[in-house]
Amino acid sequence: MDKAFLVVDDSAAIRQLVTLAVKGSGYDVVTASGPKEALSLLSSRKFDLVITDLNMPETDGIEFIRMLRGMTDYKFTPIIMLTTEVQDAKKREGRAAGASGWIVKPFSAEQILDVVRRFLA
């Protein structure tokens, strides 16, 4: 079975970019426009990796990471945050919430795959 990962971002462009980037690489990608939609998807299946934006209107990405880590199924799952620049404070905050890694926007398709492969064999 293909490894599946979930992308959470309020920007449709980012969601599309990620989807296009991993197309054909053997991963199954599901997208959500925000944490609320994401949480409903999580109940239907177990994802092997979650990529989430930090700046989202409904729920802050960092709060979302914290919620995930509180769930038994996602206690040890890789969670990657999308940040816009190398902002140490934000990164540390995400890290404290339990993020596994980060991707700095803007990013290329290659960079996404590179990071995903680090966490999913």
Added chain:
Amino acid sequence: MSDDLNDGFDLNVLREMFKAEAYELVAELESALLALDQSPQDKDLIGRVFRALHTIKGSGGACGFEDISNFAHEVEAVYDAIRNDQLAVTKEIINATLAARDQITALFNRHYNLGDAQDDATEQVAVQLRRFLPAGYVGKSKKPKPAPPVVVVPEVRMQATYRIRFRPAHNIFQLGTDPGRVLEELRGLGSCKIVAQLNEIPGLDGLEAEQCYVYWDIILTTDRGLDAIKDVFIFVEDVSEVKIEQFDVDALLSGGEEAQRLGDILVERGDLRPEDIKGLNVGQKKIGEVLVEKGLVQHDQVETALTEQQHVRELRRERQKTEEMSSIRVASPKLDKLVDLVGELVTVQARLSQASLIANDGTFISIAEEVERLTAELRDNTMSIRMLPIGTIFNKFKRVARDLSQNLGKAVELVMEGTETELDKTVIEKLHDPLVHLIRNCIDHGIEMPGDRVAAGKPRHGTIHLSAVHSGAHVLITISDDGGGMNTDSIRKKALEKELITPEDSLSEKELFSLVLLPGFSTASQVTDVSGRGVGMDVVKQAIDALRGTIDIESTRGAGTTITLSLPLTLAIIDGFLTKIGGGYFVFPLSLVDECVELKASEERSASGRTLLPVRGELVPYILLRDRFAVEGARPPIEQVVIVKVDALRVGFVVDHIVGGHQTVIKSLGKMYKGVEGLSGATILGDGSVALILDVPKLVQGVEREETGIA
């Protein structure tokens, strides 16, 4: 990027998809701004403006709209400052941001071919916005990093070996990271050995099963460079201890066949103090076990050291294999035979050329010329087979330097240059001992103790430069240190003690330095077990003489010493200077010949068997080679004196005639001449006759002995 990705990923598709969202974002920005204008304190509204800009920046950048991404970044900076209470919302800021929104729209229009945008207008707005930022505001001043180019030009890197310590955070699993993946990535970089350190795993009572108590020692040989290794740790380095250090495996690989000893590895890794293994009685047991029993090292450290030992062993085997694949091993005698044959061919070719000229036949001459060209090429090629890079012995010196400086408590760095310089194999082999001696001398006598160096305003670390460079038919090898330099006073004192000079002798600095090359001269006031065994520089000198090389010493008190060895590229062929005495030919190495003067019977003056020739006011001692080698026949009325210069000493040799320069292929002497002192070999001339090659340094020594014997 792989091909299937290229097929699937088209930026234009993404841009089209982003189009609707782009204009929505601009509209959202505008409505948020207008609302903010009404209630400038509203944090939620400030957040909305910020997020809109943020998304425009991020998604615009993802679509490759760099101008928009950069511009949005400038605007975003202002709202970041506002968000952080470093700036208050004013009418001017709102107006400027609305202008910025119009520019963003224009830029989107341009990208989607819906209109045009003025770049200078964009810049004006950006400048205006920047003015709002508090002085020295740095929060967001950095421009977003552009995505690195996808095509990376592969760089040719040298293979290097690293020791890596990786100690992840206890809660690494709770951060969604399996340390095993990090290890796998390291394995992907090259030849890698990983030793888990298990000593911190608690018993079952104290174990939190989801925490990580293990850390790792890793030995990695890779040509990917340090950055590639650091990259592996990018998502764990902030929560882990990661130590990467390169270690000099070349010194180990060239240090003989036997594996490095376990104790040495532990010392070198810093797990054990050198004094801990001194005098350690191991008996039948393995050293690792004894050290663990004594509590000197931990079990895991021994495991790591054993693994490192094995790694180095494997590297050596691998290196040998690649060397074997890219070259053919040939027994040295076969090569010597080839050189011999080429030598004979050169000789025959000379005869052929001579014969063709005498016959004065056009066809014959052109054939002879062709043979001459081919022979020269064959000779150069054959000689080059015997050439080896001098690095093959230089590398061994690293170990010598390290061990000795450790023993003496000195800090020394050995820097090598020109390791690719090629020299005849025989020369290289014979150079090993003299060079070891010179390097030991540098460390023992040259480089000062670290404390003294610091007191003298020098870096703690002494540096020894070892370099090789081609210079014509010679190779210059320089060993220079930044140590204390040579003390002319103590050299003079010592030379007087040893009666090498008299108190009246006034010697130049250079002449004083060259005294240390004399037999039995050793200035170390205290005989160390390193370089002061009474056999000193004279041994070096003898070895270099045997290679027909020369030694030059320069030294500045307090600043260091430089010793330059000049060596012929090969021992098999020399540029000779051919002379004739009676019916016999004698060859001088051309490099030693200084000048030639005539000697008339009437000028000769002999006082108590000592012969001196005035040359421009200088009295040059000379010897009659006719007498020296008992050549029959009478001396001609006008003879030639070949004056050679060996280590600043000029000596004349009297011969009958001078024939001139001659490419000389050296052949070893037949039984007849074995044991005749003063000859180093023979060569065959174009007409088939044999010429003897003079061992000039030996002959000069003879003259020196006679001189000092009389004085």
Added chain:
Amino acid sequence: MNIKQHRNGDREIISVSGAATVAEAASLKQVLLSAFQQAGEVELTFEAIGDADLTVLQLLCSAHRSAADHGKKLVVKGLDQEPLVRLIGQMGFTRHVGCRETTRTTCFWLCKQGAH
């Protein structure tokens, strides 16, 4: 992870199958801990192991040391399964000698003689 247990005299026999990762580590630890509280000898058998990670190796080390310290015995079977063999190598657990006098020759990670 599927855990089955039964008792044979002073020996507690545990067999484990399925995943042996960090998600299962805490419960496996509890099983081992209580087994040692009740029995002098524990036999742990791995059967048809799927995913496995560092935590299971770490747990075995910990249990082995505790057993040795309390004069009890831990026997582990099924470590020769492919996923576990690979894991032991990947994690760099392979040893030349056991870490304690008591585990010199019984250490689970000893490299097989002749394997090198």
